[in-house]
Amino acid sequence: MAHWGYAQTILGPEKWYLDYLIGKEGKRQSPIDIKERDLDPKNFPSLDMCYDPSEITKVKNTGTSVKFFSTGTKSGFTGGPFQHRQRLVQFHFHWGAENNRGSEHTINGRPTSAELHFVHYNDKYPDATEAMKHPDGLSVLGVFIDVEDTCNPAYQVLLHNVRKVRYAHTEAHVEGCLDVDGLFPSDKGAFAHYHGSLTTPPLTECVEWINFREITGISQEQMDTFRGLYSTEEGKPAVPLVDNFRPVQPIHGRTVYCRDC
Template identity: 35%
Template sequence: MFYTKNSGMYILQVIMTWLIFVVIPNINSFGYSKKGQHLWPQKYKSCAGKLQSPIAISTSKAIPLSLPALEMIGYHDFLPMPQIFANNGQTIKLAMNKNVTYGRLPYIFGAIFKQNQQYEMEQLHFHWGIKNNRGAEHVLNGIRYPMEMHIVHRNIAYSNFSHALQHEDGVAVIAVFFQLQDEQNELLQSLVSKLPDVQWAHLELSVNISITLASLIPLNTDIYYIYKGSLTTPPCSEAVTWIIFATPVPISFRQMNTFRILSNGEEILGDNFRRLQDIGQRKIYIRRLVQSSLRVPSGLSIKQDDSRWNFSNLSWFWS
């Protein structure tokens, strides 16, 4: 078969289109309706576990600790490019391209993690509501914000994310709330402006978004809540240490509505948040900067030559 110069260019364009836009198989399909969430444990047994997320958090019931700061390395650098931007029918996800070799990705340590534990960024995604009075997964002091972002990290001691999910210290997720305001948040705009490109469900797009993780989190990260929980989507693996910043990030009504034009394949993509789970006997800790306000949990000790807690015997559950 012979090809003209023009036909060759056409074939090249078709190939390039397939390289950029990829249809995502809907392998892990699940629903967010009340009935749909009720059915999760039938296929994913961990979804009926006792350490499930999200939960309602109350400041008055959280245990204050003089925790170290959460160290976020690479958060002020632009994310390496290209990235993968996807609408998988359940959320919008920004992730690194597994077929590209990057330098060191952003990672976190400190806080309540053991010495030498580091967690490297895997991806980030969002949960939001159709209406302004819902959308976030966690509830803080009775408030459910209109959107919540999760920055998912893998413990680098484990070779891949699937392996990490098999261990109780495998995953760390930073949760960030978004609060509505009239003015546009310019720091979010480079990401928000790409949302129409993945309006339809089950599309992946290779992108070069100039954005830093620091631009997506609050300026004040001094106070955070921390507890042991799970993924909030199937398979609901109970391998997550949750770090939830107390201060929300602003987002304009117009930017919020850009999320609400997206499709899940059948209708508007939204209200993609899991119902609250029973906290059970779990403890929630809150980082406080004033030591005089602390209640000392049992099993903790203070080193004679160090003002920080020794967290090796920290209890995550009420006896």
């Protein structure tokens, strides 16, 4: 069981460094505030993305997020700043108790209601565990999510599966066909890129981040489905799983690149 949590627990983000010192002493920690006026334009190749829904077979409530795991090898992307293929390992969400917070990255100081992270490992390494030992081992595609008036059809099957893992440390087989492509913004050509870290312990500085500029939307009811999850196990006093985001970290002089900005 994870020995860390978020604001509602005694081992929230400001204490993580006690077990993971890099969280305080590291110079490329994530998330960050993406300041649009400081972005450095760069002509990266476009992203060539391919996600096979049949490879996403397991959903799990980890007590700190809800994660969908890939068990195949076909899902991932090439292009952008990368020379090698990036293979999907899992994707998961961060969200707030209220609509005015929830994302990990912020844009000009403003958070969105939620953030979706597609976690990949760099194909130049044999597996994700080995990849995490290298500064370019993992890549995460970050998607901003705000609550809006209309429901997002791409989330219907996904949220059906989220409802099956209400309690911490439960998992289920994914039912139905996920619309993975529909979770991304329509404009995949505009993104920020910087060198960062995992945003959860062990906070390893092995992540190349790509944060899409276009903000996607889900309805209030869809957002509330995430908030209906618990960070606690069945039979224990129920604590809602909300506000599972790490606050933004110092930039330490890093360049944040942007494509199509």
